[in-house]
Amino acid sequence: MHKEFLMGNEAIALGAIAAGVNLAAGYPGTPSSEVLETVAKRRVPGTYVEWSVNEKAAMEVAAGAAYAGARVMVTMKQVGLNVASDPLMSLEYIGVKGGMVVLVADDPGPISSQTEQDTRHFAAFSKVPCFDPCSAQEAYEMVQEAFDYSEKYGTPVFLRPTTRVCHGYASVTVKEAEEYRVNRPEGFVKDSGRWVIFPRLSLRNHEKIEARNETLSEDFSSYERNRIYPSGGRGAASGFGTAAGRDDASGTDSCGGTGKKGIAAGGISFTYAMEALKDSPQPARLFKVATPFPFPEKLALQFLYGLDEVLCLEELDPVIERELTYLCGKHHLPVKIYGKLTHHVKNAGENSRDSVNQNIADFLGDAAGQEDISRPLAQSASQPPSQSASQPSSQSVSQPSLPVRPPVLCAGCPHRASFYAVKTAMKGKKTIFCGDIGCYTLGNAMPLDMVDTCLCMGAGLGIAQGVGRIEPDTSCFAFVGDSTFFASAITGVVNAVYNQANMTLVVLDNSTTAMTGHQPHPGTGRTVMGDVTAKVSIEAVLRGIGVSVVETVNPLDLSASVACVKRVAAEPGVKAILFRSPCIAITKPSGCLRIDQDRCIRCGKCIRELGCPALVTDNGRVCVDASLCTGCGFCAQVCPVDAIRKPSGAQPDAGAGPAQAGAGEGNGNPAQSCGGGDGNE
Template sequence: MAKRLLMGNEAIGLAAVRAGVNLVCGYPGTPSTEILETVAANNQDKRIHVQWSVNEKAALEVAAGGAYAGARTLVTMKQVGLNVASDPLMSLAYVGVKGGMVIVAADDPGPISSQTEQDTRHFGAFSKLPVFDPVSPEEAFDMVGEAFDLSEQYHTPVILRPTTRVCHGCAGIETGESQKRKAPEGFVKDTARWVIFPRLSYENHKKIEARNVELSKVFSSCRYNWIEGDLEAEKGIASGGVSYTYMKETDLEGVKILKIGTPHPFPEELAVQFLTGLSEVLVLEELDPVIEKELVYVAGKYHLPVTVRGKLTKDTKNAGENSVESVREDLSRFLPECKNLRKQAEEADKAGEVPKLPVRPPVLCAGCPHRASFYAVKEAVGQRKAVYSGDIGCYTLGNAKPLDMVDTCLCMGADVTVAQGLHIIEPDAVNFSFIGDSTFFASGITGVVNAVYNGTDIILVVLDNSTTAMTGHQPHPGTGVTMMGDVTQKVSIEKVLEGIGVQKIVTADPLNLSEAVAAVRDVMEGSKVRAVIFRSPCIAVTKAASRYKVEESKCTSCGQCIRKLGCPAITRKKEQVWIEPSLCFGCGVCAQICKFHAIKEVSGHE
């Protein structure tokens, strides 16, 4: 069968389809999003139920229910999503499952698109669940099927933790045929199994510890863990994840190599075999020193005279992602006798002088309604003392100059609650909380209930662009469409707020600046929880209305449009202000703020 070019995430999604998965849930988050989308795109007969759940906790619980009923289920999320899902995760580890359940939590070394550099392998150890850690898209593809089998064999959820470079790397993969599987048995009543009680947890805890000892032995002969290289060498290298591939790019000789694909439970017998006869080991891994600590433990337990080097000994860096170059440098220090490494590392240092490069931070797109919303609030507030709490999504980019309208950002939903804490301590400030529509549904609502209940003065600004924009435009409860392709009931943000008891709720179009500013001024007068819903679709889910251009005869080149909005479409050609036609989306906000009426809408093909 011909190989297909698949992104790691596509490989994981397709492998789940091939393994006969029945139910797939998740919440979008880079670098995990494409996994669930791949399942949805390969579900023509609608055999699989695929859903974007409202958040990761909901996703994991829905999937757990499906697995209780004997189905194969897959849950997808990014690493910080596992924090949200950690409550059901920790308990589910004790209860276990009947159908196979695989939890994909994608880690993001760097971090490239995340708040933290947390390591899901630790979550595996913390929750006592088995963890698979692929080095490549191909290995990720193979691991999914085996993770389902293992999950069913041991009645436990299994974690697959790819990292960004595996998720977003492509490789040629043979995908094979889908398994034919029997329909799930259905839920079988058994309160001693499915109802968690202290007594049950105690009994199951003992079983889990025994099982993990067994799994450690099983994993010692698992095909994802192996020893290679010079078996008689005195120096060794241990690695897992994408760092292993970086090591393989270097010109290595005379070392023994341990590759780890199941970091938890750690394959102890294999590790003893590896460490025996070695005097020194360098561990190459990203995020936390997980393999390193395991090897230190094994060396101590078996009295092996070997020094383990890595992050703990400052022989490798302890933050950020690895690269071929960083790994080569680490290796050339560890193996000074290996001349090829030194030569390669020195070559990499040679670089010609280059001019100062322009900084290109990510920015809100030209025509993005969030820019207008932030600007409207800034105008309405004027010189009053105000703090702007932001949240996770494209609108975090509202922190950039010249808008400078995001003062805090912590985690999903925290804008609403952080604003309350700020206001309680500093009541003379106006506290705004900016939240996107998808984030509002994911974890914003409980924060609003908290403010209403405790009577805290905040102004909630819901930036409703009708999509989950940052992760690539996924539907959510407010959009009225599902991942099964069905049209469904839309959940109304206004009605939710009304139902909670928010007394003042104003909806406005942010692209109509005077209306938007008036809406903010209107709610600023009141007290308790007040809300403005700025509703205007993301430019990626609509077509450009028109475009605008500068009338040079009227433009005084004052640059107010540039300095106030920071729109990527507005620049200068020589001194003249210029709107780049290929970028302008026709939002018209610049035309509304130009005092000289020098920006005009362009009709047709002008």
């Protein structure tokens, strides 16, 4: 054993490796992406890892390997599970031979997602057992236990961390490579009575699954990560749930003499409750729920016994609260259960240390911690406070209003140029711009204002077609990214061609999966294991489907792009434009631009129309922020008086996107400091 400072997702990956995972497959999605990347990076020889084209593909690849006896992990974010749900729902009826952990990262807040859906509910719906870790250390150990449960019961299992567990770091005690389990898959054994789903088999297996989950509920009541802390956090400071530090094992001792109150919590909220109770003047019995499905009923009854009131602290849906309310009804227990259903806890958004401190203080009737001394809690404590949130009492100066910083497209982002070209070309025409999930969702912000709809990955294609059916005189555009194109846009294109839709598909191809951290995809020619592979051509796919017009253009060349959009959009039927220019984060900057202040007429057009973070004003003068400018040269093409220039004095080269611009171009001049520096982040 040794210690490493690990992100929760890295701890999960190392746990899977220690458990002898043979195959891992997934699709990137915040907050889950680092799990698969770390399995790929730290894998032992013989392990296979892939970024699949989407979550459904990942689930099916993993299922096949698990049929053959391999230990497998599938990784995705919570909305990815919607895509993978078709194979998963059936897979639960078939079962697995090798252990299968389905890692689904939930995103309370939501911080980077479309929904606040709760995978614990998906667990109950699909009947798949669910593990809910509360820390990086626990996640490391739990994923290994999850594999064992999966094999013991022949079922896929969920590991469902949330953002703060996934993206929190901790010093984690991990195994040495010699301690890793080695799993040698037996191979696929033909047995059509087992592997081929038919209604008769489904009925029989449904009965078995229901019985198994009752057994699992019993089993989980003695699973050591589900446990009761008789007197809350006291004396249990840091050792919770770790192999090293179990204190008062689950029991039903009296709860400190006074306690008629209990708190039930899961995941990161459990750790918040633990810290609040550690310093609380009022003791409370604390119940940690590590397996929300099947719910450990027997242990829950031990927890409830003798209590008058229970507060449930959990993020997303009131899963624990419903289970406890149900148990009280089933067993006629006179215990009041409080939480989201009773409006004692907010029913949307992320919990925070402060919100949990407040919930517990309200519940126990006294200040829960000694921490909140001088500054009052805001109504919504999950976000950093706005200017109105906190006013220390002794102040003589009122707090100046704080800058608002919505996320924006990066300086030099080619998506900005693509949106601007379409906007310019279609000015004055009746249009709809259907967006998608990715960096380009940020094209909705002012001043671009180029995203009229965004629903889920790939949906823009269908929405553009639907709007076109009702408004035939509208020019309908659907924007997708390159990774998104492969993940879920192709069926939409087939649908459009087959049904003779009239629309323009715009593929914003920046040669990477940018928003989630630059993962490779089928168009990049690389795999997550570092191999060079065939590039799947988006143009060839579109032509193969039967899209009649497919044009590719460099978005950083404004006049060519505008002409392309005008030409293509005027064609009938389904047509496509590929804007191709790599993400600025994976290319070297080509030297920053400068403003010729003698020429600049201060019209502000560059700032007003582009909104590039590198263009700033300083006492009315327009300036380039050298630390941000990538030298893409796009703003120079928008300037009406030719006042934006390359530092050497050379005219900006319209065609010189980062792909073509040599890294040496900016060297040897004073502006080379932009983008140089010491490589931080």
